[in-house]
Amino acid sequence: MLFEGVLKKMPTELKEKVQYYLVFENDFLHLNQILDQKISLSFLKFQCLNCGKDKKIFRQGFCYDCFYEIPQAGDWIMKPELSTAHLDKEDRDLEYEKRVQLQPHIVYLANSSNVKVGVTRKTQVPTRWIDQGAHEALGILEVPNRYLAGIAEVALKDHVADKTNWRTMLKNEIEDVNLEETRNKLVEFLPEEVEPYILKNNKETEINFPVLSYPTKLKSLNLQKKLDYSGVLKGVKGQYLIFEDNTVFNIRSNEGLYVRLEIN
Template sequence: MQYQGVLTKMQTEIGNPIQYYLVFEDSFLSMNQLLNKEIEINCTGFQCLNCNKKKKIYRQGFCYDCFYSSPAVGDWIMRPELSTAHLGIADRDLAYEEKVQLQPHIVYLALSTEIKVGVTRKTQVPTRWIDQGATRAIAIVEVPNRYLAGITEVALKNHYTDKTNWRKMLQDTEIAFDLIAEKAKVESLLPTQVQEYFVTKSDDLFKLNYPVVNYPAKIASLNLDKTPTFSGKLVGIKGQYLIFEDGTVFNVRGSEGYVVDINI
């Protein structure tokens, strides 16, 4: 059976294990049902997720022009401390930025291979943690805008990483940490402006289980630009990665905007 469409990040549903879906315009694939089955991926072109033109993807599913013009990929996305909508100051499009930035945000600690600090909109819990491949996560503060979340993350980056080591995450090299105990330590490290937003609940630890049959001993990353056709047996899904029996891993989110045929 063949499925065709433009890749976007896999949609997820909380469960034990987490459920993954590849969604196209006219069809979708339940990826969990494909574990231990052969899959062939063929890249046939590109389509920008913003303008829908069949243009080469530059970054994050956007063509070059859209990446440098769309408000959806402003610098404040990756660096929330640069948010200015709370001041009424536009970066690229104030109406869009107010919609995204002026809503509740969570600063959290997550565990994949080590403790990571991060920021997400409250509406993206627990999706954000799933996308990062975290096995545990806990909210630290809940603030009313993205800027406050950003300055909190900056303060805590002096004590925790803000990056996920994706290779170690995919090899299941997690080190045991007590996130509830870590959260208690964090309260005294918060900027003055956000101390009132500290999440006092201690029982809100998320535990996440992924559909992985086997973790790879060695990893080879699939790049559709270099290898437009690939086939292999799917043995796991974690974060936004498909894990194949031969150690090949495919970052679906990293290939957003690529047009593919998938043969099952």
């Protein structure tokens, strides 16, 4: 079977095991069905996710020009506390920013390599947790806009991590943590303006990933340097493909690469 197209973040479904899909323009591949099979990947060209041109990808699947122009790559994406739509203040495109920022957001705790705090739109739960490779997660706040979520996250960063150790996550070197107890310890550090939005009775969500075996030593595949790669797919976790030879490939960080994928 042969597939060809631009890489984009994998859509997922939360079931007994997370279901993963690689979606191309005219076709899609259900990755859970090809575990333990050999696949080959080849880099063909770039294709910016915004302009569609064959221009070197800069960040987040966008070429340099698009990254610094389009609202989908504004600083408030990575730093929610910089959101200004609630003040009717434009960054790059106020209509877009109001649509995205002025909707319910969840501040959460997730455990993938360690307990971390994060922010996501309510509509992206549990997708965001799956993308981070979290085996357990818990929403601790539901606020009406992105700014409030951002200032809550900033306040908690002094007391809990805000990043995932991707190596630990992929090796599955994890410990179960009682996230409800962690939440109860952290709420005292929240800003006063978000206290009415605390989710006091939320329960943990448990997530199981389709992985047959975890790597012991990690080799990250750079498809722009190694233009062709073949390996046996042993699992998918977060947005990573995991291969039998300990190679891992991050689909998310390779968005905008146009590839050929063959199941051998």
